[in-house]
Amino acid sequence: MQPRNMSMSGVVDLAAVKAAGEAKAKAEQARAEAARQAGQGGGSGPAAGAVPPSALVIDVDEAGFERDVLQLSAEVPVVLDFWAEWCEPCKQLSPLLERLTVQANGRLVLAKVDVDANQMLMQQFGIQGIPAVFAVVAGQVLPLFQGVAPEQQIRETLAQLIQVAEERFGIIGIEVDPNAEAVATDAAEAEVPAGPYDALLEAAVVALDAGDLGGAVQAYKNVLADDPTNSEAKLGLAQAELLARVQHMNPQAVRAAAAENPRDPAAQIAAADLDLVGGHVEDAFGRLVDTVRVTFGEERDSVRLRLLEMFEVIGADDPRVTAARTALARVLF
The missing domain is CATH 1.25.40 (Serine Threonine Protein Phosphatase 5, Tetratricopeptide repeat)
Structure with a gap:
């Protein structure tokens, strides 16, 4: 896995275009199935396709990066937070990113990457210091900022990211159901039956x-x-x-x-x-x-x-x- 184009004005990643289309369809199927299962038995489960707010902040590793970040970025911008337990500035930035992500109400997902456990990802992204924040939209990587920035600056950066995703890629995010049961948080990992082709x-x-x-x-x-x-x-x-x-x-x-x-x-x-x-x-x-x-x-x-x-x-x-x-x-x- 190589990081995609590192520019807000980057090129179309044709491999990502194909992966994005496939991932979006499978993710929609998976969430719909999870929502259906959650609603069985007469309950008032979440609307099809909706996720609980807790699903907007996830931990990712090298093994799941393709699925949890690149594929998910076909339907919602994914913000990458590279952090470590020993990093004091990370302890200031990460909670702020989590709060702003939840406030975005489905227009962003925050993926947290522990650099101590994922050295290869850190090297592939060329990270020299943490905290470091990137975004992935439709399979393309966009550098956002490094270090702890003022909250207003971060808000403006994330707003720009959402705007780029909507205007250039037609990505408007995912539906959030505040009443969704926890079972829906793993919907993106649900098994999809193999197709004939x-x-x-x-x-x-x-x-x-x-x-x-x-x-x-x-x-x-x-x-x-x-x-x-x-x-x-x-x-x-x-x-x-x-x-x-x-x-x-x-x-x-x-x-x-x-x-x-x-x-x-x-x-x-x-x-x-x-x-x-x-x-x-x-x-x-x-x-x-x-x-x-x-x-x-x-x-x-x-x-x-x-x-x-x-x-x-x-x-x-x-x-x-x-x-x-x-x-x-x-x-x-």
Whole structure:
């Protein structure tokens, strides 16, 4: 596990995009099942998907980091508090972070990392001193601050984090039920039954991790051959095909060609692929919408289809996709 992009203006982490979509669906299923079980027997259990306030502050370790932080960050910003028992400043900061997290009412989760027990995580994040505070949003790591900061400054930082999560990733947090029973606190860890295509999907992920983009593409296509509506396979295929297209590109040459030929669909599509991989989502969408505007017939259709593929990579619920769909409709009709 490597820390993701360390910048508020960072790039799209394509591996995280795929993991985030899968994690969000599984987490929703898990919490709904836990809520259903809590409500059995005529009780007034929590609403489906809701968690008790105590579930907003968790302890995490290296073994559970992928599940408890990276996957959870697909639906709520996760604040990481690196601390140790011997650290006096940590004893001032941690309770403040816990209080502000609970007050955020589901728009944040606080994950506490004991550095003495998790030296590898400390090294991977490049931490030189504690307390150190990071955030993870949609699989991307954002550095927040180090040391003890004034409460007002921390409040403003967390408010900015929530705003970034909502505006750039469409992540609005999780529902909190103050009356939820403690059984719901472990909902994110509930077992989800294996699906019929889990083995093929896992093979695709392994191929992606190994750099075998052709193998990943084929694995996703195998799933879609049996289940054309499988959302995870559609997302994975769009991602793998995008990575395959840009793998051997010369970025300087591609961008020069796009600048010299603003009406050339192939040149604009190639540049848009680079934009998307580089995290410039709005630029990629805007470039192709503009190209649709100045092309006709088969050329226009090729650009439109590539834009729709890009929507698959980012996700239909992303506000940038919604805006781009509206812009596309305006130039088409």
